[in-house]
Amino acid sequence: MNKRIFKTTLLVGLVALILSSIFSFFLYYKTYKVSSEEDLTSLISLIDSTINFEEDKIKYLENISKFDKNTRITYIDSKNNIIFDSYGDVPGIKGHINSEEFEDSIKTGIYNPNKYRKNAFEDIYYNAFKLNDGSILRVSKETESIFKLFLKVLPANILIGLVVLLISKRFSKATTTEILRFIEADIETPRIDTDKIPEISPIMYEIKSQRDVIERQLEEIKIEQDTIKIIIENMEEGFLMISRNKTILLINKAALDFLNVKKNVINKNILYLTRDEEIVNSIEVALKGTSSEGVIDSASREIKYYSNPVYLKNEIAGSILFFIDETEQIRSQKIREEFSANVSHELKTPLTSIYGFSELLKNKMITSEKDKEEIIGNIYSESKRLLDLTEDIMKISKLEGRSEVSKTIINLRVLSEEIISVFKSSASNKNIRLSVKGEGTIVANETMMWEMLANLVENAIKYNVQDGEVTIELKQSKNIEISVLDTGIGIPVEKQKRIFERFYRVDESRNKKSGGTGLGLSIVKHIVKSHGGEIVINSKEKVGTEIKIFLPIDTKIYN
Known part of the structure; x- marks a missing residue:
């Protein structure tokens, strides 16, 4: 803002300076030209009205020429002989008295000065007229050219330009400071004072409106982030998010506990968290676009994991892993399997004995009364054992249900x-x-x-x-x-x-x-x-x- 105001102020100042300088310069030059012509006309009129009364005209002209070194007086007799030249440059004046302008000036006899360019820095105004005795008087005056006048005022313009530069710089800084102070102060307050800088009031209203929108959006984002963070942190399941370059972006407490890690691993490579080959391989597979799952043994616990790729604009941006402690489920499954096996074994054993002994009795393969009594006793014992086993199983089922x-x-x-x-x-x-x-x-x-x-x-x-x-x-x-x-x-x-x-x-x-x-x-x-x-x-x-x-x-x- 400071640079922009400075450039604008400087540009306006310089344009104003240039335009005013041009206008004042030409006005000054016109005044200078008119003044030079009037001075020359006045001198000619004076000489014309007084020279006829002087006995020694040459002396008279010498005295007049002494008052102004830039004025040249030439006296020519009726035969075109140069009698007097205040510059003493007789050969140089001859070219002038033979010019058409000189002839026209003598013919008109009007005090109307002519002008010609001597060089880039000087202009000459002159006039010539006949006296009563037929002699000719030529008077010229050297003046500064418009170019020389420009060079004379140029330093002053440069100085003024520097002043404009300094003023613009200071003004822009002061203005910027005031505007920024006003904006900063106004943003912190609920009211906009349009009397201070009314030009920026629309901007201030827009800034405040955008600020309110941004604040609401930031608050919503913060609430969403806090909600997600609370949910993830309080999940019983472990959660791990990995970037494409295998850097850990997010991990919750459950995942750290499952993997038996105490240190901070955020923004570190996955190898800082675990070197388990199965987990590392699952991440590699997920980063190639394939989901996977498996079970790892960590600190005497059975941890099941699910690894999935994360897509962003149809490109894989990373992967996420979920960890679930299935120790109890897996152990319960083993116990159920063992229970089923044991129940089958425990029931089958007495039933087999009963079936075998009964078959012996049915087929009349036992003839001794003593053997029969022993077999009947065994059948009784196995039947009682089977009954006790059934009752105990039913008791456990009742307790569980x-x-x-x-x-x-x-x-x-x-x-x-x-x-x-x-x-x-x-x-x-x-x-x-x-x-x-x-x-x-x-x-x-x-x-x-x-x-x-x-x-x-x-x-x-x-x-x-x-x-x-x-x-x-x-x-x-x-x-x-x-x-x-x-x-x-x-x-x-x-x-x-x-x-x-x-x-x-x-x-x-x-x-x-x-x-x-x-x-x-x-x-x-x-x-x-x-x-x-x-x-x-x-x-x-x-x-x-x-x-x-x-x-x-x-x-x-x-x-």
Whole structure:
């Protein structure tokens, strides 16, 4: 703006200077010309009116010529002889007195000066007329030419031009500063003062209008960005955006957690985030326009990823990756597969035995009564085992599918003593001492609580040693704490995490001998979970096992 105002002001100033200079110069030159002609005419008139009264005309003319060095006086007698020339240049004047202009001047006898150019810098005005005695008087006056006058005023014009330049520069700076100050001050205020600089008021209105539009758009963009950022940051799924040159543009917390990365990787190459060959290859493929998916193992978790290209104006601009933690789904699938296999195996084994023994009896291949009784006993045992297995499976199915159950106030001390009395007979076979300590009251499903404690006590007796102990301890504070302790064989540390899985047996051979379906602790886990509780196991081989359950006093039944 400053340069533009400066150029405009300077141009206007220079044009005004040139036009005024030309006008004043020609006006001055015209005045100068008229003044020179009038001076010459006045001198001629003076000489003409006085020379006839002078006795010594030559002397008279010499005296007059002394007053003005630029005036030349030539006196010619009636025979055209040059008697006097104030410049003393007789040969030079002869060319003038023989010219047509000289003859015309003598003939007219009018004081009307003629002019001729002496050189580029001087003009000469002259006139000639006859005196009364027939002699001729020629008077000329040297004046400055128009070119010389121009050169004389040129320095002044240059000086004035410099002044105009300085004034324009200062004026433009002052004007620009004032306008900008006004604009800056006015943009910050809601009101436009048109009295200050009314010429820019339309611009100011337009600026304010555009500013309001831009502010609204920026606010909308900011809201959209914040919304997208909040959504991405709070996604359970991992999100990763990669540019075409494999630079990380955006990554959320979930993706960093899935890939077990703590450092800042924004604007860095993908190799700063992960060197997993499968992930890097999926990005390479996506940048070539092909989507892909797969599963990687990261920090003992199963992470599924989806890689897709990102297009901008029909060109691939980068790629995005989604990460989903499918550890539970994959593990659940494995458990379901194992459960199906185990159920098939556990059901098939007794059924096969029953079928085989029955076939022997049907075909009358057993003749000994003793053998028959043994086979019938085996059929009974396998049938009971099959029935127990079916009941346990149905219990687990009910627990998994049950949404609501009836709840009552349960005195856990009384319930525990009842369970102890039920298992006294089986415990006496190993001379195991059963006891209950502490008190506790809970609001829960009584059948489930009975099933939970009965399974724990039954296992504690089954895997105990001769002359061992089984103790139920009850503690009540903010929650109910139920502990079942035994002095049995214990569980190896590496197998403790799996004992609540369906059909899992710590020692397959021992479990076959001791009976059981392998579903007891799985039932306990489901009951605890459905009541919003937690279960913890502490066990040491050849020392014993403690299973501790924490339940809220007023339990809710969870799906």
